[in-house]
Amino acid sequence: MVRYILWRIAAMVPTLFLISALVFTIIELPPGDYFESYVSELRAMGEEADLAEIELLKARYGFDQPMVVRYFHWVGGFFVGDFGYSFEYRLPVSEVVGDRLWLTILLSTVTIIFTWLLAFPIGIYSATHQYSWGDYGLTFVGLIGIAVPNFMLALVMMYFANIWFGTSIGGLMAREYLDQPVSWDKLMSIAEHMWIPVLIIGTAGTAGMVRRLRANLLDELQKQYVVTARAKGLHPLRILLKYPLRMALNFFISDIGSILPAIISGAEVTAIVLSLETTGPMLIKALQSQDMYLAGSFLMFLAFLTVLGVLVSDIALALLDPRIRLGGGSSK
Amino acid sequence: MTTPREPATQDHPPLEHSASTAPFDPYAADRLATDQGTAQATPGQIMWWRFRRHRLAFASGIFLCAIYASILICEVLAPYSLNRRNTDYIYAPPQAVHVIRDGQLVWPYTYGREMTLDMENLRRIYRDDTDDVQPLRFFCRGDPYEFWNLIPADLHLICPAKGGELFLLGTDRLGRDVLSRMIYGARISLTIGILGVSMSFALGIIIGGLAGYHGGTFDLLVQRVIEVLQSIPSIPLWMALAAIIPVTWSPILVFIGITVILGMLDWTGLARAVRSKLLALREEDYVLAAKLMGAGSGRIIRRHLIPGFMSHLIASATLTIPGMILGETALSFLGIGLRPPITSWGILLTEARSVNIIALYPWLMAPVIPVILVILAFNFLGDGLRDAADPYK
Numbered sequence: 114m115v116r117y118i119l120w121r122i123a124a125m126v127p128t129l130f131l132i133s134a135l136v137f138t139i140i141e142l143p144p145g146d147y148f149e150s151y152v153s154e155l156r157a158m159g160e161e162a163d164l165a166e167i168e169l170l171k172a173r174y175g176f177d178q179p180m181v182v183r184y185f186h187w188v189g190g191f192f193v194g195d196f197g198y199s200f201e202y203r204l205p206v207s208e209v210v211g212d213r214l215w216l217t218i219l220l221s222t223v224t225i226i227f228t229w230l231l232a233f234p235i236g237i238y239s240a241t242h243q244y245s246w247g248d249y250g251l252t253f254v255g256l257i258g259i260a261v262p263n264f265m266l267a268l269v270m271m272y273f274a275n276i277w278f279g280t281s282i283g284g285l286m287a288r289e290y291l292d293q294p295v296s297w298d299k300l301m302s303i304a305e306h307m308w309i310p311v312l313i314i315g316t317a318g319t320a321g322m323v324r325r326l327r328a329n330l331l332d333e334l335q336k337q338y339v340v341t342a343r344a345k346g347l348h349p350l351r352i353l354l355k356y357p358l359r360m361a362l363n364f365f366i367s368d369i370g371s372i373l374p375a376i377i378s379g380a381e382v383t384a385i386v387l388s389l390e391t392t393g394p395m396l397i398k399a400l401q402s403q404d405m406y407l408a409g410s411f412l413m414f415l416a417f418l419t420v421l422g423v424l425v426s427d428i429a430l431a432l433l434d435p436r437i438r439l440g441g442g443s444s445k
Numbered sequence: 446m447t448t449p450r451e452p453a454t455q456d457h458p459p460l461e462h463s464a465s466t467a468p469f470d471p472y473a474a475d476r477l478a479t480d481q482g483t484a485q486a487t488p489g490q491i492m493w494w495r496f497r498r499h500r501l502a503f504a505s506g507i508f509l510c511a512i513y514a515s516i517l518i519c520e521v522l523a524p525y526s527l528n529r530r531n532t533d534y535i536y537a538p539p540q541a542v543h544v545i546r547d548g549q550l551v552w553p554y555t556y557g558r559e560m561t562l563d564m565e566n567l568r569r570i571y572r573d574d575t576d577d578v579q580p581l582r583f584f585c586r587g588d589p590y591e592f593w594n595l596i597p598a599d600l601h602l603i604c605p606a607k608g609g610e611l612f613l614l615g616t617d618r619l620g621r622d623v624l625s626r627m628i629y630g631a632r633i634s635l636t637i638g639i640l641g642v643s644m645s646f647a648l649g650i651i652i653g654g655l656a657g658y659h660g661g662t663f664d665l666l667v668q669r670v671i672e673v674l675q676s677i678p679s680i681p682l683w684m685a686l687a688a689i690i691p692v693t694w695s696p697i698l699v700f701i702g703i704t705v706i707l708g709m710l711d712w713t714g715l716a717r718a719v720r721s722k723l724l725a726l727r728e729e730d731y732v733l734a735a736k737l738m739g740a741g742s743g744r745i746i747r748r749h750l751i752p753g754f755m756s757h758l759i760a761s762a763t764l765t766i767p768g769m770i771l772g773e774t775a776l777s778f779l780g781i782g783l784r785p786p787i788t789s790w791g792i793l794l795t796e797a798r799s800v801n802i803i804a805l806y807p808w809l810m811a812p813v814i815p816v817i818l819v820i821l822a823f824n825f826l827g828d829g830l831r832d833a834a835d836p837y838k
Contacts, residue, residue, distance in 0.1 A: 131673045139682075142689045260820040262771055264778050265794065265813050272803045378680035382775050396681060397779060400688035412685055416677045423676065 118428055125420055130188075132420075136412045137184045140405040147200040147403045170200070187406070191413075197406025201399070206410045210392070214414060217380065217391040219303075221418065224311050224376050225369065228318045233365065235319075236326030241353060243331060252327075255320030263379045266313050267386040274309060286390070310387060314379040318372045322365075329364045333357035363434045369426035373419050381415075492756060495833040502829020505822035512819065516632040522602050523625035524611055526588040527788060531610060531620040533560070537571050539615040539808050542581065554580040557609055568805070579606035615808035617796050626793055627812050633789035635819070637704050637773045638766040644708030646762050649715025654746055656716070657723030664720070671713040682710060683772055687781040696787040703782055707769045718761055722754040756834035764827035767820040774816055790816050 148167050187197055196206035235255075239248045286302040333339070334357055342352045384393030392411050399408035486494075497503055515522055540555050557577030561570050587601040605611035614624040656667040686706045690699055726732065727750065735745050776782030777791025778798075785792060790812040796802070797809040 127669070128672055128676065131669060132677060135673060135677070136685075139685050139689070143691070256821055256824060257817070259824065260767070260817040262774050262778070262794075262813065262816060264775060265797075265810065268797070268800060268803055269810075271800050275800065275804075374675065374678040377678040381678070381681050381684075382779070385779055397684060397781070400685055401781070403688075408685065408688075412677065412681055415681050419676045419678060 132416045140409040196410040199407040201404040224314045227311050227315045231319045232322035236323045239327040240330035258316035258320040263382050264386045267383050313383050330361045333360050366430050370423040373422040492833045499829035501825045505825040508822050519628045520590045523628040525622045525625040526590045527629045535620045537616045552580045554578050579609035614811045630788045630790045638770045640704045641707040641769040645711035648712035653716030653719030657720035674713050760830035760834045767823045
C-alpha cells in the first residue's frame, strides 16, 4: 500500500510540471506585459510613471531574459514559497492571496461533502424506484440544476435572500471579520454566509452525480448475484445494503475526479458574481490586467487542487477496494 | 458488515415466486422478428426505432431542429431589428396579448401604454390605456433589415399596430425589445455550440484514433496531455485564454476566437472515448480479416473501425454541446467572452447583472429561459441517442 501511494505521488510530478508549463505559456501569450499597459494607462491620465522602479522590477523578474529562463525561475520559486510578484498590488503573490486559498479549499471541500450527502440518498432512491414519480421528479429537479447557469442562480438567490432573510449575502463573511485572525465568531460568520454559495455550486455537481450513481446502481442491481439473492428469498433492503451499495460506494469515491474540476469551475464563477473572498474575483481581475504571476499562481493552485483531489480519491479507493491493482503502471 | 445468515422468514416474509405453465416455444422470437420485418433491419433502422421509443429524446430532437431552423430566419421572426431603440419605452415591462374584449373573442390585441415618471423613486411607470386598443398584425411590414446581410427586406412574422409598440418581453435600458434580441441571440449562442463541437469532434477522432490505433510513444504522450488538460478546471482555463484575445480584435474575430478556445479544450473526453473503443475494436476478428486481405491502416480505421463507434461518439458529442453553450454564456456574462455588437444570450444576460436590476426589471432575465430549454433538450437528446446507439444491448 505504501508503495502504491508513493508511486501515485511520483506520477503526479510530471503532470504538475506539464501543467505549470502550460499555465506559463498561457499567461505569457498576450502581447505586451503588465508594465506596458500600466505605463500607457498612466500616460493616458496625464501622469508619468516611475520608470526607475519599473526598470528595477523588470530586471528583478527577468523580463529581459528569454521565456524559458523565466519559466524555470517561476517554477523554482514554488519550492521556497515564492510565487512571483503581483505588479498590481505591489506585493509578493503569497502575501496578496492571503486567506483566499484557504477559503477556496474550504468552500470546495464543503461543497463536495454537501454533494455527497445529497447525491447518495437521492441516487439510491432513484435507482431502487426506477421510473416512479419520485424518480422522474428528482431527475427533473437535477436536470434543472444542470441547465440553469450558476451565475443566474447566484443572482436570483441573492435577491431572494435579501427579501426573505433581509441579509446581504455577498461575501463569505461579515465585513468586520475581513483580514481578522481566525476566531470563533469569524468561523460562525463564515458558516452563516457559506450555505448559499455551497447550494449554488453544489446543484450541478449533485445532479451529475445522482445520474451516474443511478446508472451505476441500476447496472449492479441487474447482475446475477442480486437475482440469486432474491431467489433465495432475501429481503430487497438487505440485498441492496449488502452488495450493490458497497460497489456503488467505490464509484462514489472515484467520481470525485470528474466532479472536482466542475465544482472548482462553478466556484470561480459563483465567487465572481457573489464577490466571495476566494480566488475567483481576484483571478479574473488579474487576468484582465495581465498581472501574470498572480493569475498564473491562481491557475496553478486550482489545477493543483484538482490533481490533489484525484490523488486523495485514488488512495481512498485503493484502501477500500481490494481489487485495485497495487503494482502500479497503467492498466489497459 | 458480516451478519450470520438467518432464515429470511423471521422478520420479512419471503418474496413471491411465480412460473408460467405455458409450453415454451423456442422459435417464437424468430417468428416475431420476421413478422415485424426486424429480421432484415439494418443497424441504422434499429437505432432509429429505438430512438423513436424515447419520447422525450424524440421531442427534444424536434425542438432543437425547430430552434436551429429558426436561426436561419430570425430577421423575420423578430418583431424588431436587432438594434432598434425606442427611447420612449425604456425599461418597459412585458405587454400582455389579449384575445377577449367585452366578453367576445376578438383578433389578438394589446393596449397602448402611458408612461409617467415616479419622481420619488425615480422610476418609469407604464400604465395600460384600456381605451387604446392596438390589434396585432401578422406577416406585415416593419423594421427594414438585410436578410442574411444580403437582401433588403422588411417582412416580419408579427408586428405591432400602426403607430403602436409591441414588447412581449419588455425592453432594456436602451429601449430595445428583449424578445427580438433573444431571437437574434440564438444565432450566435447556438452556432457556438455546433462549431465548437465540430472542432472538438474532429480533434478527438484524429488524436484519439491515432493514439488508439498506433499506441506506443504517441499514445503515452497523448494520454499525458489529456490528463493535464482535464485536471485544469475548464472555466478558469477558458477565462485565461479568453483574456488573451486582444481588445483590438473585431467582434467577429472575438467570436471565432472564443469558439476555437471552447473547441480546443473540449476534445479530451472524445479522444479518450475513441482511443478506448479503438483499443477494444482492433482486436476483433473482422479487423484481422481485413488486414489479411491487405487493407492499409487508413482503410481499416475509416471503413471498419469508425463505423463501429460513430453512433456512440455522436451521442457523447451531443452531451458536450450544453457545456459549451453554458461556457460561452458564463464567459460573456463575466465580460471576457463575446462583445457587443455581437449578441448572444450571455451578452443579453449581462444586462441583468445586479440584484437591483433583477428586483426592478426581472424581465431582463428572460434570455435564461432559452438557455435552460436548449440545455435540457440537448441532455435528453444525448441520453436518447446514447441508448439508441447500442441497438443490440
